[in-house]
Amino acid sequence: MNYFSTNFTLGILGGGQLGKMMLYETRKWDIKTHVLDPSIEAPCRIAADYFEQGDLMDFETVYSFGKKVDILTFEIEGVNIEALEKLEEEGIKVYPSAATLRNIQDKGIQKQFYKKHQIPTSAFNVFENKDSLNHAIFQKEISFPFVWKSCTGGYDGKGVSIIRAAEDLIPLADGACIAEDLVPFKNELAVIVARNPLGEVKTYPVVEMEFHPEANQVEYVICPARIDENVAHKAREIASKVSEAFKHVGLLAVEMFQTDDDEILVNEVAPRPHNSGHYSIEASYTNQFEQQIRAILDLPLGNTDSKAGGIMVNLVGAQGHTGQVVYKNIEKILAMEGVTPHIYGKKETRPFRKMGHVTIVNKDLDKARKIAEEVKKTIEVITE
Amino acid sequence: MNYFSTNFTLGILGGGQLGKMMLYETRKWDIKTHVLDPSIEAPCRIAADYFEQGDLMDFETVYSFGKKVDILTFEIEGVNIEALEKLEEEGIKVYPSAATLRNIQDKGIQKQFYKKHQIPTSAFNVFENKDSLNHAIFQKEISFPFVWKSCTGGYDGKGVSIIRAAEDLIPLADGACIAEDLVPFKNELAVIVARNPLGEVKTYPVVEMEFHPEANQVEYVICPARIDENVAHKAREIASKVSEAFKHVGLLAVEMFQTDDDEILVNEVAPRPHNSGHYSIEASYTNQFEQQIRAILDLPLGNTDSKAGGIMVNLVGAQGHTGQVVYKNIEKILAMEGVTPHIYGKKETRPFRKMGHVTIVNKDLDKARKIAEEVKKTIEVITE
Numbered sequence: 206m207n208y209f210s211t212n213f214t215l216g217i218l219g220g221g222q223l224g225k226m227m228l229y230e231t232r233k234w235d236i237k238t239h240v241l242d243p244s245i246e247a248p249c250r251i252a253a254d255y256f257e258q259g260d261l262m263d264f265e266t267v268y269s270f271g272k273k274v275d276i277l278t279f280e281i282e283g284v285n286i287e288a289l290e291k292l293e294e295e296g297i298k299v300y301p302s303a304a305t306l307r308n309i310q311d312k313g314i315q316k317q318f319y320k321k322h323q324i325p326t327s328a329f330n331v332f333e334n335k336d337s338l339n340h341a342i343f344q345k346e347i348s349f350p351f352v353w354k355s356c357t358g359g360y361d362g363k364g365v366s367i368i369r370a371a372e373d374l375i376p377l378a379d380g381a382c383i384a385e386d387l388v389p390f391k392n393e394l395a396v397i398v399a400r401n402p403l404g405e406v407k408t409y410p411v412v413e414m415e416f417h418p419e420a421n422q423v424e425y426v427i428c429p430a431r432i433d434e435n436v437a438h439k440a441r442e443i444a445s446k447v448s449e450a451f452k453h454v455g456l457l458a459v460e461m462f463q464t465d466d467d468e469i470l471v472n473e474v475a476p477r478p479h480n481s482g483h484y485s486i487e488a489s490y491t492n493q494f495e496q497q498i499r500a501i502l503d504l505p506l507g508n509t510d511s512k513a514g515g516i517m518v519n520l521v522g523a524q525g526h527t528g529q530v531v532y533k534n535i536e537k538i539l540a541m542e543g544v545t546p547h548i549y550g551k552k553e554t555r556p557f558r559k560m561g562h563v564t565i566v567n568k569d570l571d572k573a574r575k576i577a578e579e580v581k582k583t584i585e586v587i588t589e
Numbered sequence: 590m591n592y593f594s595t596n597f598t599l600g601i602l603g604g605g606q607l608g609k610m611m612l613y614e615t616r617k618w619d620i621k622t623h624v625l626d627p628s629i630e631a632p633c634r635i636a637a638d639y640f641e642q643g644d645l646m647d648f649e650t651v652y653s654f655g656k657k658v659d660i661l662t663f664e665i666e667g668v669n670i671e672a673l674e675k676l677e678e679e680g681i682k683v684y685p686s687a688a689t690l691r692n693i694q695d696k697g698i699q700k701q702f703y704k705k706h707q708i709p710t711s712a713f714n715v716f717e718n719k720d721s722l723n724h725a726i727f728q729k730e731i732s733f734p735f736v737w738k739s740c741t742g743g744y745d746g747k748g749v750s751i752i753r754a755a756e757d758l759i760p761l762a763d764g765a766c767i768a769e770d771l772v773p774f775k776n777e778l779a780v781i782v783a784r785n786p787l788g789e790v791k792t793y794p795v796v797e798m799e800f801h802p803e804a805n806q807v808e809y810v811i812c813p814a815r816i817d818e819n820v821a822h823k824a825r826e827i828a829s830k831v832s833e834a835f836k837h838v839g840l841l842a843v844e845m846f847q848t849d850d851d852e853i854l855v856n857e858v859a860p861r862p863h864n865s866g867h868y869s870i871e872a873s874y875t876n877q878f879e880q881q882i883r884a885i886l887d888l889p890l891g892n893t894d895s896k897a898g899g900i901m902v903n904l905v906g907a908q909g910h911t912g913q914v915v916y917k918n919i920e921k922i923l924a925m926e927g928v929t930p931h932i933y934g935k936k937e938t939r940p941f942r943k944m945g946h947v948t949i950v951n952k953d954l955d956k957a958r959k960i961a962e963e964v965k966k967t968i969e970v971i972t973e
Contacts, residue, residue, distance in 0.1 A: 209916045209932050229613050232636060235934040252616060252636040490927050490950065505924035512896040512950070532593045540889035543874050548593050550619040566874065566896070 208502055210235045215502075216274030217241070218261055219281035220249030222549040222559070223478050223494075226486070227280065228252040230495045236502075241270045248550040264288045271297055278455060278501050280477055282310050283358070300402070300454040300501040301476045308451060309476050313356040313383050319471055322450040325443065326471045327462075329385040331356070338382060339374065347384050356381035388470060390462035393423075394430055395481040396444035397493055398457045399509070401500045406448060408441040409489065409509045412481050425577050426517040427570070428484045432463065440469050447471060456497045458482060480519070480562070487545050487564045488515030513543075514570035516577040520546070520561035520586050522554035528588040530554035532561075538580050543567050546584075560586050592886055594619045599886075600658030601625070602645055603665035604633030606933040606943070607862050607878075610870070611664065612636040614879045620886075625654045632934040648672045655681055662839060662885050664861055666694050667742070684786070684838040684885040685860045692835060693860050697740040697767050703855055706834040709827065710855045711846075713769040715740070722766060723758065731768050740765035772854060774846035777807075778814055779865040780828035781877055782841045783893070785884045790832060792825040793873070793893045796865050809961050810901040811954070812868045816847065824853050831855060840881045842866060864903070864946070871929050871948045872899030897927075898954035900961040904930070904945035904970050906938035912972040914938035916945075922964045927951050930968075944970050 206213065215231060217224050220242030228249060231238045240253040243260055250256050259266040261281065267288035271277045276298045277289070289303035308318045313331040320326070330347060332338040341347050349371075355364035355378060367387060368374060393416070397409040413430030414423040430437060444459040451457065451474075458479030460472040482493035491499070491507025499506055522530070529552060538544050543566045551560055563580050567573035590597065599615060601608050604626030612633060615622045624637040627644055634640050643650040645665065651672035655661045660682045661673070673687035692702045697715040704710070714731060716722040725731050733755075739748035739762060751771060752758060777800070781793040797814030798807040814821060828843040835841065835858075842863030844856040866877035875883070875891025883890055906914070913936060922928050932945040947964050951957035 207915060209919060210914055210934060210936055225616070228636075229616070232609070232613070232934075233929075233931055235932040251638060252612075254635060491929075495929075499923065504920055507923070508926055512952075530594055531591060535593060536888055539883065539891070542892055545617075545875075545879075547617055548619040550594060550616075552594055568896075 208236050213237060214239055214274045216271060216277040218279035218284045220247035221280060222248055223280035224249040227494045227497060230498045239274055268292060276300060276501060305451050305453050305476060309474060311356045312354050313381055315473065316383055324447055324450060324471050325469060327386045327388045329383050331383050333381055335377060335379045338384060350387045352385040352387050353377060354383050356383060388462060388464055390464050392432060392463040394440055394461045394463055396440055396459050397479060397482045398444045398448040398459060399496045399500045399506050400448045400453050401506060402454050402503045405506055406445050407506045407509050408444050409482065410511060411437045411440045426481050426484060428488060428511060428515045436463060436467055443469050443471065447474060455500045456493055483562050484515030484517045484564055487566045488513055513566045513568050514573050516565045516573045518563045518577055518581050519559060520563060522556050522558040522560055523585055523587050524556045526587045527555050528553060530560060531587055531589050533585040533587055534583045537583050538563065541576050541579060544580060554586055554588060592620050597621060598623055598658045600655060600661040602663035602668045604631035605664060606632055607664035608633040611878045611881060614882045623658055652676060660684060660885060689835050689837050689860060693858060695740045696738050697765055699857065700767055708831055708834060708855050709853060711770045711772045713767050715767050717765055719761060719763040722768060734771045736769040736771050737761060738767050740767065772846060772848055774848050776816060776847040778824055778845045778847055780824055780843050781863060781866045782828045782832040782843060783880045783884045783890050784832045784837050785890060786838050786887045789890055790829050791890045791893050792828050794895060795821045795824045810865050810868060812872060812895060812899045820847060820851055827853050827855065831858060839884045840877055867946050868899035868901045868948055871950045872897055897950045897952050898957050900949045900957045902947045902961055902965055903943060904947060906940050906942040906944055907969055907971050908940045910971040911939050912937060914944060915971055915973050917969040917971055918967045921967050922947065925960050925963060928964060938970055938972060
């Protein structure tokens with residue numbers, strides 16, 4: 206198959222920042238793209254060869270969009286799987302496949318998949334709804350504290366709560382959910398795995414999420430993780446195993462816990478390029494978006510090593526600011542060494558909305574970490 | 590001035606591959622762009638916020654395009670300067686300025702500028718037309734061999750000839766021209782200089798053009814150049830001086846000769862991102878296109894150091910092939926370490942047409958050089 210400067214067409218479901226960064230790569234290789242997104246203001250509204258506004262969860266919309274492309278992928282999990290299945294039956298290649306997405310989209314099914322495939326993960330129970338969860342607590346089948354997760358619709362910390370006492374249950378939404386053991390951990394890690402249809406697999410170095418000491422929010426994604434080499438090796442092995450178990454094609458971001466006794470437990474996965482891989486645009490020989498294109502087009506996978514240490518800081522809307530965004534002091538961070546801001550192109554900021562990210566690269570990771578702290582102190586995502 | 594996710598508009602004259610790569614950076618920072626190009630098939634036809642088809646040499650077209658933007662730049666020197674002058678008078682910022690472009694666009698004026706500013710360059714004479722050149726030869730005011738250059742319209746080796754005897758004069762076009770001393774040189778070098786309106790200047794490392802031993806064509810652009818440190822230092826100093834003499838704003842590519850006795854002579858300049866800086870996309874902390882945006886928007890300039898050694902190979906159309914392009918064996922070069930092809934998006938190949946380039950990055954420059962040779966042997970730009 207010849208993809209470069211031809212009529213071959215790649216379809217992308219979702220036109221947000223991940224799609225936007227994927228389009229840098231399709232443009233670099235002159236690969237024709239179609240993008241579907243519900244918002245006419247989506248970051249992918251330009252740079253695709255064809256942009257369509259439409260509902261990603263609507264069968265007919267996704268199906269008729271998919272019929273016009275040769276290979277279909279997605280940059281968000283919330284898409285109509287039945288349409289993907291019908292497209293596959295009719296010969297359209299969908300990567301990752303509908304079957305893989307079925308095993309991931311519902312967190313209850315995802316956890317059961319790990320259990321079935323002997324992938325280490327925290328102990329859990331699945332409940333059909335809030336009532337059955339309450340009943341299990343009442344029957345002392347599960348006990349506080351535990352981690353509650355909604356089976357569907359969770360994203361960026363939404364749909365996840367730590368339940369320490371009965372009153373924490375009150376605000377939870379109804380619906381299918383899981384209750385997981387709250388495992389004490391030293392580190393939250395992630396590994397991005399690329400796998401192509403031929404079954405070639407490559408893993409990126411382990412990244413580490415450094416949390417704010419008080420706010421319990423990820424502040425820095427650091428590559429490579431400052432952990433023991435054996436633990437890093439184990440994390441990459443497990444991530445490969447997860448990708449192979451899913452027969453996943455494309456990128457799979459595997460989020461993991463490093464427990465106090467250096468066990469690795471898989472927390473959850475995302476079947477697409479991921480926030481934890483953004484550092485790769487500046488730091489890696491092959492960035493995650495190019496790797497995604499290589500994987501789904503069945504091209505040889507690229508080198509996942511880093512050219513330099515990389516740290517990523519998310520740019521999220523400041524509290525108390527809603528409206529036309531201003532990136533205050535962006536010129537100050539541009540004067541810092543090895544600093545590259547990425548602005549996603551959302552015109553309106555809201556508290557905690559992901560508006561962009563900043564990458565800091567440096568051969569000396571400690572130096573990068575210090576500059577990252579300066580970046581975080583300096584830039585503000587506010588309104589005028 | 591706030592450029593990010595606002596209504597600020599950057600205008601770009603020319604929508605070829607340089608403009609296309611510049612748009613990766615405007616997209617990364619969500620800077621609104623307008624692009625003007627004569628071809629509806631131009632690589633920038635997508636990814637700009639607004640694309641206009643029109644003649645870059647036509648006063649009215651350039652003027653009315655420029656009136657709709659806040660800052661205007663160009664990715665090709667062949668634009669209507671009178672329109673730029675009028676736009677400047679009316680308060681539109683044009684970077685590089687019309688005055689700078691006037692000093693560069695005509696090679697006779699450019700050479701006289703170097704002489705006036707004591708910038709080392711080969712000895713030369715300017716002639717109004719072919720007749721006056723012939724007359725000077727007849728009068729023995731100049732002697733064979735010499736380098737003939739057309740004052741205007743030269744590009745990619747067109748408009749340049751080495752004249753060794755009277756019969757070499759016959760095919761030359763009529764028009765203003767220069768006759769330069771043919772200086773024996775060890776190396777052809779280039780330095781990219783960035784300068785912002787505040788006068789902040791940064792130079793990139795020296796790159797070296799490695800020629801094919803027989804074909805006398807540049808085969809590899811190598812960064813850093815494999816030359817003595819003192820010579821490299823001198824080349825960067827001279828390049829800075831050239832940029833400052835021109836009061837240039839934006840990127841200036843300074844092409845130079847290293848003579849047999851290690852003198853540096855300025856050959857010519859290009860007031861824009863340049864083929865010799867393409868390696869920077871993968872190899873530098875700040876790639877040349879981001880640097881161009883930083884410079885013309887008066888933002889702090891970024892680090893020009895390299896993360897790794899970089900080698901660039903042009904992808905030009907093979908002889909004997911005209912028509913719908915095929916990049917034969919591209920999947921084979923994708924399997925080589927640290928190899929990134931860039932496909933410009935021209936559908937038709939022709940002999941020697943620049944269709945793309947390939948960058949090879951590696952911490953070990955010798956290893957990169959070996960891989961570059963494999964790349965060159967493997968990929969073919971042909972028709973089916």
